[in-house]
Amino acid sequence: MKYYLAIDIGASSGRHIIGYYENNKLILDEVYRFKNSVKEENNHLIWDIDNIFQEVKNGIKVALEKYPCIESMSIDTWGVDYVLLNNDKIIYPVYSYRDNRTEENIDKVHNLISFDELYKITGSQFQKFNTIYQLYTDSINDRLNNATDFLMIPEYLIYRLTGIKKKEYTNASTTGMFDYNNKCFSQEIINKLNLKKELFTKISYPKEKVGYFKEDIIKEVGGNILVKLCASHDTASAVEGITIKDNNPYISSGTWSLLGLKIDHLINNEVAKETNYSNELGPNYVRFQKNIMGLWIIQNLAKQMNLSFVEMVDLAKSSSYKEIFDVNNPLFLSSLDMKKTIKEYFMVRKMILPKEEKDYINSTYLSLAYSYKESLDELEKITNQTFKKIYIVGGGAKNKYLNKLTEEFTKKEIAALPIEATAIGNLLVQMEENK
Secondary structure (H helix, E strand, O other): OOOOEEEEEOOOEEEEEEEEOOEEEEEEEEEEEOOOOOOOOOOOEEEEEHHHHHHHHHHHHHHHOOHHHEEEEEEEEEEEEEEEEEEEEEEEEOOOEEEEEEEEHHHHHHOOHHHHHHHHHHOOOOOOOOHHHHHHHHHOOOOOOOOOEEEEEEHHHHHHHHHOOEHHHHHHOOOOOOEOOEEOOOOOHHHHHHHHHHHHHOOEEOOOEEEEEEEHHHHHOOOOOEOOOOOEEEEHHHHHOOOOOOOOOOOEEEOOOEEEEEOOOOOOOOOHHOOOOOEOOOOEEEEEEEEEOOOHHHHHHHHHHOOOOOOOHHHHHHHOOOOOOOOHHHHOOOOOOOOHHHHHHHHHOOOOOOOOHHHHHHHHHHHHHHHHHHHHHHHHHOOOOOOEEEEEEEEEHHOOHHHHHHHHHHHEEEEEEEEOOHHHHHHHHHHHHHH
């Protein structure tokens, strides 16, 4: 029996999952789980990267205690964010994409290279937190002066385990700096923004071997494992983890919702640009998709109300409040007082205000399902296709109420796959050469 370890880290939690085949069936065993969240520090939102790495090691130790011989492991996380290094030392803090530090510099970037030009080169949608705006902000704030490397979050964690620095293809495509035609970081973008060229090293591909643990890691976790690259952007792994029939779209539903379609070419025309669709990469295809705010709003309401997700669904079902808001409004990106932000949104627009907690929750679910409908309408228009089904994966796939609302708004069949799709995709890439 060959055992493999997938470490899948999202914005709210991380999971260590062992995968192996038994009677031609993939078996999953979650051996460790930990909480993750953005932290507020000096009026900025950051990641506690040292704690994340400690939890990665804790989970590996638990995995090795139960499965002493593990063939390989890999790590996937959210995209966009990165760690700056001065050789082997972190340049703190490690900013979260939810921080607002880039806002005053976006126009400065677009004065140096227009968004039209950026979209032609990269096919990446505009988001104020894209890596390109974060790195430019670091550059003009002199944070790059002593930087020898920037590594995306999974690349950094892998480096800490192995001592080897590698950039990975699917995560590179989330930066807003990836030249799709030349399959590298865009020299034109780097030159026009006057960024340090030595930071943008060669890009490696999923399935590539990185190396084994360093000696200090072996001692700490109690064993050694070969580390490989998976599709290290978690959405790329999630799409790898499911079988999509008849070229229908998917929604990867978690802290973010990503609605999109697997295609074999870049779509960077004017309609795609205006509707803010993005071209991100799977191991051998393009994921033409759109970012939707997702369950971030629900997660924050849950914290404020001290409710479980099951309790929230029950409350939502009991509400007759039907007002809908734009979940993608920038107001909701960084808000940690979500009730107040939602109420202010309605007050400014002179809409009927929610009265009870159940009203805030139901409005959010309705608004999220409606945003799926809007994005799907755009996708059908851009691709000149009519879809019959939507595949939903990720944590949100377990939410039957949201799935029902999505079905009602989109008028499509919903195929909810409440599986660990991201971990499965991570594992399948690792296992591929051993099939």
